[in-house]
Structure formats: structure tokens, C-alpha cells
Amino acid sequence: MSLKYKANNPNGIYFITLTVVEWADVFTRRAYCELVCDSLSYCQQKKELTLYAWCIMTNHVHLICSAPKLTDVMRDLKKYTSRFLVDAIKNNPKESRKNWLLWMFKSAADKSSSxxxxxxxQLGGHYVELSTNELMEQRLEYLHQNPVKAAFVEEPEQWYYSSARDYAGEKGRLEIVLIE
Structure with a gap:
């Protein structure tokens, strides 16, 4: 992975995208989104993760966040959620895509020795340091407009799994620090 996509500044605020292998639409089920939210909340409480903005789409997660050891926090978050999301899919009797999703995750693992x-x-993560106010505003707008551009909602704050509610003055699902 190039240095361009790593969190090299321990005091930096980063825009991060975590993507499901093969862009599989996993986060169409509330239970799976809740697992990610619970994991993010744990990282906030136990691993010094500060969330400024977030959005769970059907096949990826966007975060604007910081932590003293951000790369380690994201590694642990991905490792933990991977295990528990796969288990949730395996044990969900109503999951109509179970065999297909498990086959896809197994196929991806077969290509990787790690x-x-x-x-x-997906391996790695896309880290962009938000070193200017302009970059911060661009990424915040992009993150919150994602569900609107995908035609899931008409207004960003209508998307439950997003910090757009907090920025609209409503109570969101996770605790965040508003970017002023």
C-alpha cells in the first residue's frame, strides 16, 4: 500500500472508506449495520477513536475520524467486524443471500494468505488526511450526500446510518464531534 493511503499523522483527521469485498451489498440488513455501529461505539469508548462524521452505505462505510493509532484501530475494527458479520450472516435464518455471500467471502479469502x-x-483502506478546511468540507458533503446520490433518500438526514442527522440538529445513532 502506498504512503498516500496510510494514516501517517497521529494528530490528523482522516476520511476513510472501508469496502466490502466485491462491493457486495451486505448492509441492506439493519442487524449488520447495527453490528458496525456497535463496533464503532466500542472503538470510541476503548480505543480513543473520535468520529466527526460517518455513513454506512450498502457495500461500504465512510468515516471522518481520528485516533492516536488510527491504522491499528481500523485494523482491529475490520478484524472484529469481519468475524461477527460473517457469523451474523451464517446464523441469520432469513438471509436469502447467505450461500452467495459466504461463497464470495470464501473466494476472496482463498486469494489471500493473510x-x-x-x-x-477489501484489503487496506482508503485514508485521506483532511489537512485543510476545504478538504474537510468537501469530504463531509460527499459523505452525507452519498445516500442522496444513490437515490435512497431525498435529504441526507433521512438516512438513519449516517451522521447527517447530527449535522441537521437531530440525535444520530452514534456520538460524534461536529465539525464547525
Missing amino acids: HGEYQFW
Whole structure:
């Protein structure tokens, strides 16, 4: 991975995208989104993760965040959520795509020596340091407009799994620090 996509500044605020392998639409189920939210909340409480903005789309997650050891936090978050999301899919009797999703995660793991039986997230992550107010505003707008551009909602704050609610003055799903 090039240095361009790593969190090199321990005091920096980063825009990060985590993507499901093969862009599989996993986060169409509330239970799977809740697992990611619970994991992010844990990282906030136990791993010094500060969230400024976030959005869970159907096949990827956007975060604007910081932490003293951000790369380690994201590694742990991905490792934990991978295991528990795969288990949630396996144990969901209503999951109509179970066999297909598990096959896809297994196929991805077979191509990588660093994974066990299943690989949920694509390798690495896309880290962009938000070193200027202009970059911060651009990425914040992009993140919150994602569900609107995908035609899931008409207004950003209508998307439950996003910090857009907080920025609209409503109570969101996760605790965040508003970017002023």
C-alpha cells in the first residue's frame, strides 16, 4: 500500500472508506449495520477513536475520524467486524443471500494468505488526511450526500446510518464531534 493511503499523522483527521469485498451489498440488513455501529461505539469508548462524521452505505462505510493509532484501530475494527458479520450472516435464518455471500467471502479469502476461511473487507483502506478546511468540507458533503446520490433518500438526514442527522440538529445513532 502506498504512503498516500496510510494514516501517517497521529494528530490528523482522516476520511476513510472501508469496502466490502466485491462491493457486495451486505448492509441492506439493519442487524449488520447495527453490528458496525456497535463496533464503532466500542472503538470510541476503548480505543480513543473520535468520529466527526460517518455513513454506512450498502457495500461500504465512510468515516471522518481520528485516533492516536488510527491504522491499528481500523485494523482491529475490520478484524472484529469481519468475524461477527460473517457469523451474523451464517446464523441469520432469513438471509436469502447467505450461500452467495459466504461463497464470495470464501473466494476472496482463498486469494489471500493473510485471511482465514472468509474475507469480508477489501484489503487496506482508503485514508485521506483532511489537512485543510476545504478538504474537510468537501469530504463531509460527499459523505452525507452519498445516500442522496444513490437515490435512497431525498435529504441526507433521512438516512438513519449516517451522521447527517447530527449535522441537521437531530440525535444520530452514534456520538460524534461536529465539525464547525
